[in-house]
Amino acid sequence: MKIAIINEISAADKNADILSALEGWGHQIFNLGNTSRNDTPGLLYIHTGLMSALLLNLKAVDFVVGGCGTGQGFLNAVMQYPGVFCGHLLTPLDAFLFARINAGNCVSLPLNQGYGWAGEVNLRQIFENLFTPQAGAGYPTQRAEPQRRGRELLAQVSQATHLKMAEILLRLPEEVYHPAITYTAFRPVLEEAARGFPDMQASLDKLA
Amino acid sequence: MKIAIINEISAADKNADILSALEGWGHQIFNLGNTSRNDTPGLLYIHTGLMSALLLNLKAVDFVVGGCGTGQGFLNAVMQYPGVFCGHLLTPLDAFLFARINAGNCVSLPLNQGYGWAGEVNLRQIFENLFTPQAGAGYPTQRAEPQRRGRELLAQVSQATHLKMAEILLRLPEEVYHPAITYTAFRPVLEEAARGFPDMQASLDKLA
């Protein structure tokens, strides 16, 4: 599975924990946000939300692991875009249920609030339950069909309520898009992925 | 404060707890979703999400209290729409921080997962911290200004990424909008609120 990690500056010191907790499962990891408290520019959730949405809409990755101090900021930022389905996950049980019922493509982790000693063990247990072959299998399993239908309708709603990403890019404040799309670790992945999407390519060219 | 409670069918038996936990603060409460397991139709998060977004966009209420079994479904449904800023809140601390930092207009509560004995006490403590004069005051307070700026940008992003609600209504699958906008307890409040918004009125007339 292709998984991007996108940290904002406030939780950049947890980036190593996330990276380590994702090791050993055979996933292909893209570590594209802040990775240390000294990184410049320091990304805010408003930036990491856009970066995550771009990766998902360009199909550069299958899943984005993000978060912020409480998890609420990134959650609200990334959910502004089409095609993003994000869980706010604190425990392995949250991950177990989100994978089976919601089968989303994004997670927002609280990385300062409640994040203490052994936090990396909790992350590992969360990821173990989140990235499972049981994704979408339903819980309880006899509810699999209505839960699948709920996801299908949600995806239709997401397309009905949002503009296309290529249009969105041209409507965002510069303060939002510029630090996001020019971030050093992120830019090459974005450019590579945009090659398959001429409308996105065109929008990115206009913003250059 | 004008607060709407919008429950889906799976958590309708928690409606009385929510109602009771919101008593005594002087709020004006609108109880517009399912209130019992036997209600028909049983609303799904795809419906309660739309109903909540309509109330907020029509300024019929200041805040919507929603939720589902885990809180993740309603969260993802309501966040598809413009102008909605929703917290996934489990504890009084979550509410304390969300009110000060994010100052959103919606909460998604987990109403079956982890909801046991004394759940109504937890709800009361959550609401006590959520509906506070300190909303938007920042936490810690010296971060108030960047946090305010974050909310401002988020609101701009929300307008940039979404279509207008009146257009959205006409693009949704009937399976989504019909049970929502015709729900008995909800319909009169919707109609009353739509009077101030000719474009919404027009869209609702087309769907009638």
Added chain:
Amino acid sequence: MKIAIINEISAADKNADILSALEGWGHQIFNLGNTSRNDTPGLLYIHTGLMSALLLNLKAVDFVVGGCGTGQGFLNAVMQYPGVFCGHLLTPLDAFLFARINAGNCVSLPLNQGYGWAGEVNLRQIFENLFTPQAGAGYPTQRAEPQRRGRELLAQVSQATHLKMAEILLRLPEEVYHPAITYTAFRPVLEEAARGFPDMQASLDKLA
């Protein structure tokens, strides 16, 4: 591993969840407390605490799984006796750390507070982390030695502060010991185990 489940009446309806969550690991299970809301007598934590301590002191089992509404009552009851080291565990992470650091012989579970939908999944994840070959291995592992020494001293303290179980039995109020030691499902296991402990046998004979 020999594991006893000892439920009080308030959480007897969770007994089936516990039993099911302990299945499939090859443990030998002794289900010796209330197993249904209609059981008579209804055991209180004051009884299940004594029953659990007797099983551990008589080496009838290696571990006791108990609890009550919040977990605090059984915890305080069972901890009154010598040789009992009990965790109050809510999440898989709690279990992971308790097994490695404290390596106790008892757990008190909150079985009404916060126990909702999918509670049995959480139990299973807790047990998976609790009953591990890593018990006592330390966390982090470089702290294994001081943590082992802490457990050793704690065991010495427990012997220094308590009377012997055989004496204790004769000093307890009848309201405490009688419902406990005569409970139908429990009595035969108690009698069998007491055979190896003449002082306990003598005390039980006196109370008969």
Added chain:
Amino acid sequence: MKIAIINEISAADKNADILSALEGWGHQIFNLGNTSRNDTPGLLYIHTGLMSALLLNLKAVDFVVGGCGTGQGFLNAVMQYPGVFCGHLLTPLDAFLFARINAGNCVSLPLNQGYGWAGEVNLRQIFENLFTPQAGAGYPTQRAEPQRRGRELLAQVSQATHLKMAEILLRLPEEVYHPAITYTAFRPVLEEAARGFPDMQASLDKLA
């Protein structure tokens, strides 16, 4: 209310948070354990457990606030002694229920695990619910009488199962009692309190 704070070395950096969270309620605070990571000697839970039990048995304070990395170590250490009734409290709801149902005299807080940003806000909310005139009032209130009876029996059990504190002191390993009873901040309070208890005074004299 007279409240002692007794921190072990591993969580000494949280001492200031506890102190601050207890401010403003009119309590009389005794800060008697480690207060900084550099304190010598560094106290372990085996020491803070004894110190706490001494304070409670000598009636030097009404309540002890303790804890350790996970809360499980201090809990198990302090519960080895007579007359100690200790909650393991993580949330305001835990405190609300423990105060009303168990009305104990001690709390063990997890001060590293799950202790992150805004942890001091959570502490304040816990203490607000813990130190309430409703202590012992029962929850729900119609269960007040059996819950009161449970506490009464528990107190009797505690006396039946333990030796007297004065005897216990003479049976503990030196590694346990010496760092505890000689700790600089603690010693004067201990000596003052022991004056009213000739048997304790005698035991302390023997250990001098």
